[in-house]
Amino acid sequence: LGGKSITIASMAKGAGMIGPNMATMLALVLTDAAIAPADAQKMLTEVADESFNCISVEGHTSTNDTLLLLASGAAGGPPLAGAQLRPFQRVLQEVCIELACQIPADGEGATHLIAIEVTGCASRDDARCIAQTIANSPLVKTAVLGGDPNWGRIVSAAGYAEVPFDPREVNLRVNGHLLYEHGAPVKFDAPTVSRAIKENHETKIALSVGRGPGACRFWTSDLTVEYVRFNADYST
Amino acid sequence: LGGKSITIASMAKGAGMIGPNMATMLALVLTDAAIAPADAQKMLTEVADESFNCISVEGHTSTNDTLLLLASGAAGGPPLAGAQLRPFQRVLQEVCIELACQIPADGEGATHLIAIEVTGCASRDDARCIAQTIANSPLVKTAVLGGDPNWGRIVSAAGYAEVPFDPREVNLRVNGHLLYEHGAPVKFDAPTVSRAIKENHETKIALSVGRGPGACRFWTSDLTVEYVRFNADYST
Numbered sequence: 001l002g003g004k005s006i007t008i009a010s011m012a013k014g015a016g017m018i019g020p021n022m023a024t025m026l027a028l029v030l031t032d033a034a035i036a037p038a039d040a041q042k043m044l045t046e047v048a049d050e051s052f053n054c055i056s057v058e059g060h061t062s063t064n065d066t067l068l069l070l071a072s073g074a075a076g077g078p079p080l081a082g083a084q085l086r087p088f089q090r091v092l093q094e095v096c097i098e099l100a101c102q103i104p105a106d107g108e109g110a111t112h113l114i115a116i117e118v119t120g121c122a123s124r125d126d127a128r129c130i131a132q133t134i135a136n137s138p139l140v141k142t143a144v145l146g147g148d149p150n151w152g153r154i155v156s157a158a159g160y161a162e163v164p165f166d167p168r169e170v171n172l173r174v175n176g177h178l179l180y181e182h183g184a185p186v187k188f189d190a191p192t193v194s195r196a197i198k199e200n201h202e203t204k205i206a207l208s209v210g211r212g213p214g215a216c217r218f219w220t221s222d223l224t225v226e227y228v229r230f231n232a233d234y235s236t
Numbered sequence: 237l238g239g240k241s242i243t244i245a246s247m248a249k250g251a252g253m254i255g256p257n258m259a260t261m262l263a264l265v266l267t268d269a270a271i272a273p274a275d276a277q278k279m280l281t282e283v284a285d286e287s288f289n290c291i292s293v294e295g296h297t298s299t300n301d302t303l304l305l306l307a308s309g310a311a312g313g314p315p316l317a318g319a320q321l322r323p324f325q326r327v328l329q330e331v332c333i334e335l336a337c338q339i340p341a342d343g344e345g346a347t348h349l350i351a352i353e354v355t356g357c358a359s360r361d362d363a364r365c366i367a368q369t370i371a372n373s374p375l376v377k378t379a380v381l382g383g384d385p386n387w388g389r390i391v392s393a394a395g396y397a398e399v400p401f402d403p404r405e406v407n408l409r410v411n412g413h414l415l416y417e418h419g420a421p422v423k424f425d426a427p428t429v430s431r432a433i434k435e436n437h438e439t440k441i442a443l444s445v446g447r448g449p450g451a452c453r454f455w456t457s458d459l460t461v462e463y464v465r466f467n468a469d470y471s472t
Contacts, residue, residue, distance in 0.1 A: 143468070159297075223464055229461060232381040
């Protein structure tokens with residue numbers, strides 16, 4: 001950018017008491033770019049909303065979260081400005097999403113990272129509300145643990161998110177396999193989809209609920225026996 | 237009532253996919269009272285809001301719930317009216333709360349019924365929102381399973397319910413033991429409170445957050461290894 005090579009480094013700590021609005025989490029992003037504080041804050045706030053505020057482990061929001069961006073300016077030159085900010089923010093978002101996803105992937109007792117993409121809503125807020133409701137359903141989380149392609153648990157969680165949609169417009173794919181189309185389950189090879197869930201660390205849930213432009217990606221952990229044991233046995 | 241002896245009988249079926257707005261639940265209340273349909277519907281709606289809509293197992297709202305009140309009039313006399321409706325509704329509410337509580341008490345894998353009472357809010361809606369947020373926290377549920385008098389998990393769940401309150405006004409009792417007062421933990425005998433949780437099937441959480449008139453009671457299950465096993469192994 002502006003003839004300078006710029007580096008971004010980052011680190012975060014998880015991985016229980018994780019719910020949106022951040023988490024019991026310390027995340028730190030370092031760069032040698034020169035950035036004015038107001039620009040850095042604005043970019044980080046927007047990026048956090050697409051990354052650290054779109055993850056959960058069990059959905060219990062913590063009292064103390066920190067995401068810091070430190071920009072030393074050691075790369076040289078004047079602070080990034082104008083059109084230079086956009087490519088920086090794009091890479092900053094990639095870094096923050098990658099780091100945020102590592103938290104539920106490494107969640108207490110987790111065996112799967114669950115990546116939920118909701119599309120076709122009227123707004124991003126609507127899509128986020130549906131995605132977060134699916135993410136925080138213990139029935140969805142245990143279905144993924146068990147390798148169960150349980151479209152009913154996913155679609156019904158979407159249904160109680162309090163976002164209106166036309167059920168006939170709902171389509172669902174799990175790890176690329178179509179399970180549900182135009183509001184009804186389709187014939188699919190359950191053992192194949194089950195194997196696709198069991199054999200991959202990441203389970204992709206793609207739900208579309210209409211034709212609107214609103215979309216959101218949200219990431220969570222599955223719910224396991226080890227999560228329960230850890231949090232029942234751990235005393236303060 | 238009106239010189240007649242009136243009987244109420246009831247039954248319900250649970251006990252997974254239980255979240256407010258009813259549940260995968262069939263509940264039926266029978267009475268030989270004579271009641272006009274409009275009065276019966278109004279009473280049942282009000283009572284459901286204090287009973288079946290204040291329970292959860294894992295918080296996943298089901299697509300299909302039914303609560304019916306059948307009034308045969310076999311007790312004789314004209315339909316209950318005016319001042320007679322209030323005592324009938326009071327008993328109907330007792331019956332429905334008793335029946336509703338049996339659902340999380342018998343929830344999938346549950347070892348504890350958790351009874352949460354939130355008081356001191358500006359409104360019942362505020363109190364219900366806090367109570368439901370505490371009820372649906374997997375960290376609170378696993379703390380009860382483990383007999384852990386973990387005030388931090390309960391108070392922090394109240395804190396993310398998005399209902400404003402003054403933290404200095406917060407008091408918390410678990411099974412009658414004061415754990416937290418005026419916004420800070422107090423000295424208490426942790427082994428005694430832990431034993432009180434472990435040795436009772438019901439755990440009572442009483443949280444006051446201010447001096448307002450709004451209060452709500454909400455009931456849920458603890459979260460156990462058996463819940464996870466059941467819902468991971470159960471396939472559709």
